[in-house]
Amino acid sequence: MTTRQSIILADGRDLFYFDLAPGADRSAKDQRELPQTATSSQIRWDPLFSEWSVIAGHRQSRTYRPPTSLCPLCPTRDDENLTEVPAADYDVAVFENRFPSLTTEAGESVPVVDDFPFKSGPGDGRCEVVCFTSDHNTSFSQLDTAHARTVFDALADRTAALSAIPTIEYIFCFENRGEEIGVTLSHPHGQIYGYPLVPPRMLRAAETAADYEREHGACLRCELLRREIEAVDRIVTATEHWTALVPFAARWPYEVRIIANRHVPDLPALTDTERDDLATIYLDVLGRFDRLFETPAPYIAGWHQAPVRTLRDSWHLGAEIFTIRRAPGKLKYLAGSESGAAVWINDISPEIAAARLRGD
Amino acid sequence: MTTRQSIILADGRDLFYFDLAPGADRSAKDQRELPQTATSSQIRWDPLFSEWSVIAGHRQSRTYRPPTSLCPLCPTRDDENLTEVPAADYDVAVFENRFPSLTTEAGESVPVVDDFPFKSGPGDGRCEVVCFTSDHNTSFSQLDTAHARTVFDALADRTAALSAIPTIEYIFCFENRGEEIGVTLSHPHGQIYGYPLVPPRMLRAAETAADYEREHGACLRCELLRREIEAVDRIVTATEHWTALVPFAARWPYEVRIIANRHVPDLPALTDTERDDLATIYLDVLGRFDRLFETPAPYIAGWHQAPVRTLRDSWHLGAEIFTIRRAPGKLKYLAGSESGAAVWINDISPEIAAARLRGD
Numbered sequence: 001m002t003t004r005q006s007i008i009l010a011d012g013r014d015l016f017y018f019d020l021a022p023g024a025d026r027s028a029k030d031q032r033e034l035p036q037t038a039t040s041s042q043i044r045w046d047p048l049f050s051e052w053s054v055i056a057g058h059r060q061s062r063t064y065r066p067p068t069s070l071c072p073l074c075p076t077r078d079d080e081n082l083t084e085v086p087a088a089d090y091d092v093a094v095f096e097n098r099f100p101s102l103t104t105e106a107g108e109s110v111p112v113v114d115d116f117p118f119k120s121g122p123g124d125g126r127c128e129v130v131c132f133t134s135d136h137n138t139s140f141s142q143l144d145t146a147h148a149r150t151v152f153d154a155l156a157d158r159t160a161a162l163s164a165i166p167t168i169e170y171i172f173c174f175e176n177r178g179e180e181i182g183v184t185l186s187h188p189h190g191q192i193y194g195y196p197l198v199p200p201r202m203l204r205a206a207e208t209a210a211d212y213e214r215e216h217g218a219c220l221r222c223e224l225l226r227r228e229i230e231a232v233d234r235i236v237t238a239t240e241h242w243t244a245l246v247p248f249a250a251r252w253p254y255e256v257r258i259i260a261n262r263h264v265p266d267l268p269a270l271t272d273t274e275r276d277d278l279a280t281i282y283l284d285v286l287g288r289f290d291r292l293f294e295t296p297a298p299y300i301a302g303w304h305q306a307p308v309r310t311l312r313d314s315w316h317l318g319a320e321i322f323t324i325r326r327a328p329g330k331l332k333y334l335a336g337s338e339s340g341a342a343v344w345i346n347d348i349s350p351e352i353a354a355a356r357l358r359g360d
Numbered sequence: 361m362t363t364r365q366s367i368i369l370a371d372g373r374d375l376f377y378f379d380l381a382p383g384a385d386r387s388a389k390d391q392r393e394l395p396q397t398a399t400s401s402q403i404r405w406d407p408l409f410s411e412w413s414v415i416a417g418h419r420q421s422r423t424y425r426p427p428t429s430l431c432p433l434c435p436t437r438d439d440e441n442l443t444e445v446p447a448a449d450y451d452v453a454v455f456e457n458r459f460p461s462l463t464t465e466a467g468e469s470v471p472v473v474d475d476f477p478f479k480s481g482p483g484d485g486r487c488e489v490v491c492f493t494s495d496h497n498t499s500f501s502q503l504d505t506a507h508a509r510t511v512f513d514a515l516a517d518r519t520a521a522l523s524a525i526p527t528i529e530y531i532f533c534f535e536n537r538g539e540e541i542g543v544t545l546s547h548p549h550g551q552i553y554g555y556p557l558v559p560p561r562m563l564r565a566a567e568t569a570a571d572y573e574r575e576h577g578a579c580l581r582c583e584l585l586r587r588e589i590e591a592v593d594r595i596v597t598a599t600e601h602w603t604a605l606v607p608f609a610a611r612w613p614y615e616v617r618i619i620a621n622r623h624v625p626d627l628p629a630l631t632d633t634e635r636d637d638l639a640t641i642y643l644d645v646l647g648r649f650d651r652l653f654e655t656p657a658p659y660i661a662g663w664h665q666a667p668v669r670t671l672r673d674s675w676h677l678g679a680e681i682f683t684i685r686r687a688p689g690k691l692k693y694l695a696g697s698e699s700g701a702a703v704w705i706n707d708i709s710p711e712i713a714a715a716r717l718r719g720d
Contacts, residue, residue, distance in 0.1 A: 027595025044609035044710075048581060049561060050568045051702070053609045057709040074459035099658055101697070101705045117584045117593075169437045174696030191696065199701035201409060210409045221408060224477045231478075248478055249404035302700035320700065333542025334536030334694050336551065337461070340680065341559035342411075345461045349417040350404075 007086065010034035013096035016082070018154040019147055020091050028076065041106040041123025043196060050055055050085045051200050053124050055099040062114045066185070069134060073187035073330050075134045085131065091147065091332040091344040092154045093131040094192070100127035102193060104165065121205035124167040128158060139296065140175065141286035148279035154266040155192070155303070156275075162194040163268075170195045170307050171204060173267070178298025180324060180331055190301075198307045203306065206311040218261040219263050221316035237284055241277040244285050246354040251344035252322035253332050254284055254292060254353050259318040265306035266317055282319070287356045289323055296325035316354070362513040367446065370394035375444070376468040378514040380451050381507055388436065388446040401466040401483025402514035403556060404651070405463065411560050414483050416461045426545070428496060433547035435494045445491065451507065452514045453491040460487035462553060464525065484527040484555040486519060496547050499656065503645035508639035509627055515552070515663070516627040516635075520554070522554040525627075525670045530555045530562060530667050533627070538658025538686060540691055542696070550661075559666045565664065566671040579623050579675035594714045596642055601637040606714040607656035611704035612682035613692050614652060614713050617647055619678040625666035626677055648684055648717045678693050 007015050011034040017167055018262040027033040042055045065074065072084045075093075086091045102125030110122035132140050132151050134245045143151070159171045175190035176183050196204065209310045228234055228245050236244040236256055244258045258281055264270060270278065288298040299321055306315030337343045361383045367375050369395040377386040398584065402415045432444045435453075445453045447609035450564045461502060462485030492500050492511050503511070517529045534552035536543050558566065572580040588594055588605050596604040596616055604618045618641055630638065650656040659681055666675030686707055697703045 020621075046611075047584065047607035048607075050563050050564050053611045053704040053706055054697075055610075055706050055709055057707065057712065076375060088606055113453075116579075117587055118610075146451050153605065168703075172697070172701050174700055176693075181695050182691065183485040184694075191655045193701075193703075195701075195703060197703075199697075201700075201702035204410050205408050207410065220477075237475040247406060247408075248480075249406035249411075250415075251406075251413045261601055298701055300696050302696050322699075331542065333536075334659050334699070335541050335543075335661050337414075337532070337553060338681075339561075339660055339694070340534055340561075341530075341532050341553075342429060342561035343553075343557075343559045344413040345553060346413055347417065352417070358637065 004157060006150060007085075009084070009095065011098070013098065015086075015093060015095035016154070017087065017090050018092040018094065018150055018157070020150050024068065024091075026090065029126045030082075030086045030090065032082045038176040039103045039105055040109060041100065041102050041125075042110050043121055043123050045092070045119035048117070052197050052222045054101055056123065059161055064220070064358060068186075070353070071185065071187050073131045073185055073189055074136050075128070076250060085134075090131070090134050092150050094154055094158055095130050095189070098131050102127050102195065103291040104167065107167070119158065124196045126162055126165060126168065128162075128192040129193060130158075130173075130190040132153060139188050139286075140348065141283060141290050141296070143283065145276070146278040146285060148283055149275055151272075152267065152275050152278055152282075156240070156270065158192050159266055159305065160268045162192065165194060167196045168194040168308060169310075170198045171266075171305055172199065172202075172302060174300065174302035176300055178296075180298040180299060182231060198310070200305070202307065206307055209316070210311045210316040219314060219316050221318065222263055225259055225261070233351050236354055236357045237281065237286065239277045239281045241274045242281045242324050244281055246350045246357065248350060250322075250346055250350040250353065252324065253323035253326035253348045254289065254297065254344060255317050255320070255350075256357065257287060257320050261317065265304065265312050265315045265319045267305060269273050269317070288359070289321065290339065291359075292323070292356065293325060297325045300324045309324070362510045364517060369444070369455065371396050371458070371719040373458065375453060375455035376514070376518075377447065377450050378452040378454065378517070379509055380510050384451075386447045386450065388448065390442075390446045392442045399460060399463045399465055400469060401460065401462050401485075401499065402470050403481055403483050405479035407411065414558050416483065423604045427544075429542075431496055431547050433489070433545055433549055434493045434496050434662040444489070447496075450494050452493070452510050454488050454514055454518055457487040457489050457551070462487050462555065464527065467527070471602060484523055484556045484557075486525060486528065486532065488513060488522075488552040490518075490533075490552060492531045492548040492550065493635065499537065499548050499646075501650050501656070503643065505636070505639040505643060508633055508643055512630075512635050512638055512642075516630065518552050518615070519626055519629045519656055519665065525554060526555040527556045529669060531626075532559065532562075532662060533665070533666055534660065534662035536660055540658040543648070550653065556672070562664065562667065565576060566667055567674060570671045579674060579676050581619065582623055583617055584609070593711050596648065596714055596717045599637045599641045603630070604641055606717065607708045608710060610682075610685065610706055610710040610713065612706060613686035613708045614619075614657070614717060615650065615680070615682035615710075616717065617678050617680050618642060618645060620676065624677045625672050625675045627665060627679070627704065645681060646665045648719070649681065651719075652683070653685060653688050654714065657685045659683045662712075
């Protein structure tokens with residue numbers, strides 16, 4: 001059973017320990033002299049393309065590929081490297097990002113502007129770092145199921161906690177893995193962004209699902225899942241409570257969605273059994289990405305949770321995992337079509353990708 | 361005055377020469393034995409996120425970083441390297457991509473499927489390659505204004521020609537420059553995609569502009585331009601007919617939009633004077649990107665043209681140029697927030713970016 005303890009870091013940020021079993025002593029204090037960082041996060045509206053972007057001008061000085069001996073996500077094993085995690089060991093640790101893209105402190109320094117065509121406001125959200133394990137030299141896919149389950153408990157706990165912050169509209173839990181994706185810290189970790197807006201991709205999905213439910217009295221993703229199971233050829237693997245498949249219109253060379261078989265809105269809504277089962281299928285899918293090429297594939301994994309305050313009933317929980325590697329030594333870059341026009345060109349057919357991920 | 365000649369390549373593809381002056385002999389025949397390539401481009405609809413993606417499963421074998429002596433975009437100077445361009449020299453050459461993401465031949469082999477939730481059809485469009493110059497070792501920014509003007513004449517000509525293909529809904533002219541963006545051929549070139557759909561980003565912009573015009577009886581981008589000129593601090597440079605500025609909600613570290621001062625829908629609608637003037641400001645802006653860092657910045661440049669068949673009157677032409685380099689040796693990667701949720705996090709404030717691009 002996952003247990004939670006918390007401390008306050010030297011500059012006032014929260015840190016939470018999630019342990020597999022009760023009784024661990026996580027009371028170690030942060031011994032650093034840590035100056036407060038300046039944060040000036042702002043959201044700005046683009047009236048031409050109808051979307052928000054986040055301007056986080058203070059983040060350029062963030063830690064960039066430190067040597068392993070100075071890894072800030074390792075536990076504090078000795079006085080030589082006083083890290084972000086004061087305890088000498090941990091199972092899963094979550095703390096507020098020292099260089100956040102979004103921060104609840106932005107509201108104090110950034111004004112609200114609404115003077116057409118200029119619309120902006122504070123980036124009044126929260127960014128947390130999730131250390132999956134104290135072992136620097138491993139990866140999520142190497143965790144055992146009990147440990148992975150604790151990671152999902154941590155994500156569910158933090159989703160519930162961030163949902164209670166009034167300015168936050170959407171909680172996005174994700175992992176970037178691999179230097180090819182620009183990861184600046186190699187210690188196995190993910191992130192949680194609490195956005196003060198519903199991200200455009202999620203808003204479109206939420207509105208589409210709500211429209212479908214209004215028209216058909218059913219859940220779009222439940223129906224989609226039923227049809228995909230009938231079609232068979234894009235299914236990668238399944239457990240009692242979850243189904244992993246390559247989407248019919250996959251954008252990435254290898255892309256998998258892990259969909260809850262039950263209609264649930266978000267991670268906090270999962271039962272114990274569903275969480276245990278999630279650990280099993282998630283590790284299975286990550287293992288398949290590790291085996292696609294001669295070296296483990298770089299990937300981005302993110303959770304599709306319901307928005308915090310709107311269109312929740314029609315939402316259906318799933319995760320998305322994709323790699324940008326299209327062949328050994330070759331990456332799929334987001335170039336003109338994707339970055340300029342938002343049309344993804346995928347060089348691998350979803351049915352072939354699914355067969356390769358199944359190991360056919 | 362730009363003159364145009366055309367030939368048919370050995371496998372039936374079109375090639376067009378655009379020359380600065382009449383009289384050049386471009387009649388050289390393609391001497392290669394070139395087998396037809398198999399194309400199977402398909403568009404597929406994602407019903408959850410409401411967007412199309414393009415599945416182009418045949419493109420994995422495309423040419424990947426050939427040595428300069430085998431560059432397929434150089435003119436055919438001798439029998440050692442029979443390139444895509446049979447003439448011994450050229451000013452600007454445009455030809456159909458041998459490994460296209462979209463092709464008008466897809467309609468013959470790819471069925472239309474509309475069996476909810478599965479919706480797909482042929483990727484019935486056209487992809488062209490635009491060789492900016494026969495000189496392998498230069499870049500767009502080094503062209504003289506008369507030559508750059510000929511490139512824009514070529515883009516305008518091809519936009520008009522592709523607009524006449526009944527299945528094509530949007531013409532996107534763009535350039536990817538730099539290995540960091542995944543460019544596989546270093547010869548200075550751009551691309552033209554004729555999509556059988558209006559790309560999601562452009563559709564949103566077109567609908568937003570149409571809504572604004574309906575409500576206010578005015579053009580959104582004309583109004584935006586007026587206000588940006590008043591605000592001053594994001595303006596990078598200007599000519600009589602064009603204004604270059606960093607958008608208020610810029611998504612990228614350094615991003616510039618070059619906006620036509622006159623309300624015009626697309627490149628074919630530009631006058632001679634506007635095209636000459638465009639060459640001047642475009643080269644000026646590219647030069648600024650070249651000087652941002654110690655080496656020329658990798659960039660993506662793309663034209664925001666009106667959709668071919670819909671919402672044209674309210675559209676206002678502009679170009680977008682951005683670099684993914686955020687600091688010397690550091691790239692802005694599209695990771696979880698951008699690729700997963702479509703929320704761009706920009707570490708450089710637009711006002712600071714504009715000042716640096718102005719050279720303040």
